[in-house]
Amino acid sequence: MTDNSIVWGVIGCGDVVEVKGGPGFQKCDNSKLLAVMRRNKDLAEDFAKRHNVPLWYDDADQLLANPEINAVYIATPPSTHLEYALKALDAGKHVYVEKPMVLSNAEAEELIKAVDKSNTKLVVAHYRRFLPMYKQVKNLIDTDAIGAIKFVDLRFLQPFDFNSKATWRLDKDVSGGGYFHDIAPHQIDLMYHFFGAYNAAKGIAVNQSKINNVDDTVSGIISFENGIQFRGLWSFAIPKGLQEDRCVIYGENGTIEFSFYEEQVFLKSKTMERTFGFKNPTDIQRPMIQETVNYFLEKRSNPCPVEDGALVTRLIEEFTK
Structure with a gap:
């Protein structure tokens, strides 16, 4: 380990780590x-050998005890995010944690306190912030391409087997x-990333289909501080054939429209109509990982701090409680 590099250990090497x-x-x-x-x-x-990773473990404590590792990516299911994040911080490792950051507001507060007391750093893996498509959306907003933003309509409707x-x-x-x-944290984080702090939020969550024991339909509204x-x-x-993936930002002079699983942005204003096309990297988290590495090496500010993860957690609870 050197002061100029980040040496990673990954806790949880499933499908997300395999490709993204x-x-x-x-x-x-x-x-x-x-190490993984x-x-x-x-x-x-098997993962380590296929990806040319030198070390592998079946015990997170053994990975955290390795003195060469100075940063940990936590990619387990959400129920263990807090546990492993606390252990990693206590072991003096930087942390890059998957979304949703934690399961509840109480867990978010505990993690914030741990980060504040720690000498190491934590980043939440809201990687869409640094994909070219969403950087373009933010640029269009920030440069008033459609004038002052009025409201946003998001519809993400998918069949059960999505x-x-x-x-x-x-x-x-x-x-x-x-x-x-699992899906909404990225989308909610983008809304915060685009529009800033909020002053009120409410929602309703129901289990319409009764296919399983969790809510499958959620509606939510947010009032941002800027109006x-x-x-x-x-x-x-949703029944097959009725699926929809659409977010429309309405401004005083037009709209910005995009979907979350396609790589296009549509701009319509009083003076022009334009389509922006993008190609994401296969390892889609790479731009965010680079920004995280730069932050750990003190070359930039935190690309997504624990407080932002906590804000998303609060909004999810507002929508589903």
């Missing part, structure tokens, strides 16, 4: 992936409460 995150730790500047951990040692070893690979998402004790708790109003509707049990 893992390769980024090896491709970023001043970054090295030294998974409770199933055979799967940990995201059915990981069944833990349907276990409230593990995920926090279904697909909404912008947000309305969101999420469903994860």
Whole structure:
């Protein structure tokens, strides 16, 4: 370990690390992936060998005890995020933690206190902030491409099998409460990233389909301090053929429209109509990982601090309580 590089250990090397995150730790500047951990040692070893990672463990404490590792990526299901984050901070490691950061406001407050007391740093993995598509949306907002923003309408409606690979998402004790708790944090974080602090939020969550024991339909409204109003509707049990993935930002002179799983932004204003196209990297977290590495090396400010993760947690509770 040197002062000029971040040496990573990964706790939890499942599907998210396989494609979205893992390769980024090896491709970023001043970054090295030294070790991975998974409770199933055979799967940990398989991941490590396929990705040329030198070390693998089946015990997180062993990984955290490695003195060469100075930063940890926590990519386990949400129910263990707080536990591993606290252990990593206590071990003197920087932390990059998956979303949702934690399961509740109480856990968020505990983590904030731990970060404040620690000599190390924590970043929440809201990686969409640094994808070119969302940077373009923010630039259009910040440069008044459609004038003063008035309100935002988000509709994310998907059939039940939209995201059915990981069944833990349907276990409230593990995920926090279904697909909404897995998908919506990125979207809610973007709204905060675009529009800033809020002063009021309310929502309703129901289990319309009764397919399982978690709420599958959530509606929420946010009043931002700058007067912008947000309305969101999420469903994860909509009949096939009725699915929708659409966010529209309305300004006094036009609209900015995009979806979360396509790579286009549509601008319509009084003076022009334009489509912006993008191509995300396969290892989609790489831009965020680079910004995180730079922050850990004191080359920039925190790209997504624990307080931002706590804000998203509060909004999720407002929408679903």
